[in-house]
Amino acid sequence: MQIVASLTDPAQAAAAQAQGAQIIELRFDLMDGDPVEMVRQCKKRCPLPVIATLRSAQEGGRYFGSPEEWAEKIAPVIPLVDYVDVEQPFAREAGPVIAAGRAIIASHHEAQMMPLHVLFVLEQELRAYGDIPKIIVTPNNEDDLIDLIAFTRAAKKPGSTRSKSLWHWQNCWPDCRGSGPSGLRCKKRFTGISPAPAPRRQARAQASLLPPGGSGARCRGRAGRRP
Template sequence: MYSQTKIAIPIFQSKIDEVIEVANDCINKGADILEFRIDALENPDFKQIKQTIEEINFPMIATNRISTEGGSFKGSEKERIDILYKCADLVDYVDIELQSDDEYINMIHDTGVKTIVSYHDFEKTPEIDEITYIVNKEQELGDIAKVAFMPKDLDDTLKVLAILSHCENTIAISMSDLGSYTRVMASKFDSPITFAAGRDVTAPGQIDIETMRALLNMDLNIMD
């Protein structure tokens, strides 16, 4: 049986024509869903963003990441949220950070789009109790919880697997090469989505899409 975990590929390009080119390349390589990193665009304009989403015409996560969580959006918080809100009717998921104002998260969730409420820490991995608190808060506000942490040792990566084993509708990632295996193991815990690299690595430890797909389905013919 093929893995039910969807492979998402971030599209992190600064120009619209490059977004479309890379998106099509990733689709051809086997992506299940694309993450449109709107914050990577030089001059995010909603009219162009809408046209781009419609032209690509593929399952998509709209993400407009803030700088404190690894993003590049340079406008105001109101402008950032307004773009995500307008994208809600065009995409399958909207990713919005937990540190965003609850009012903004609720506003996007109330559109009916599936929301991924996310939290990233590029410095460390908290203790399991703290991670559990973060995930529970995310699930109270949205549909899917997402956490990504930087491990300092193997024990930190095991904390992420513990979260995956106990929390439904959760994307949990241990970053860097040390934690890259958690991206593959996500499918064993029925995580809805895992992230792989297309042309660009957008987070430490991402595995290229071809390798990820092979690893997720390597036991397909084990009983043949």
């Protein structure tokens, strides 16, 4: 399991590493300025692998452009990063990422819980174009949470599941409970991400998914409520 620090300011990369982060995610949809310069600033401050993310408004981010515009914006940073987060609507634009030998985090974000059979279908759809499927859902009760854990245990590796629900607050990294440095948006756990996964190839054998009981939690420094 790897701890990922999602940053809106690359100047906080060293602080994130000092607090235990093992991978840095740069949220370009929440940053102003040149993405290439942002990556360079990040790499000057720490040697950790970098995920490039341009999250769409439809999936909770602030990018409002088309898939073609997404590809144009993400293209300059592909040679500089280790992973690129690619949402399903942008999958057709993933060719340059694969050609550059970078790993694809194939992501899907849902504001509600999905039935188990739908989760398994979605997992296969994400694996069709990505190296690491990342599925974020919002359980509403204990039954939903049990379904999410069951899916996480049964799905193939590598991969990541996370819950937006406070039912998973006990899994949040402790420092999330206090106010963090400016720009340190959240810390989250991604299960099954290795430091240097092999890029996807057409006939590549699929490796198996998460360690038993592995599921992550996302938080934003709010006071926690436990169920």
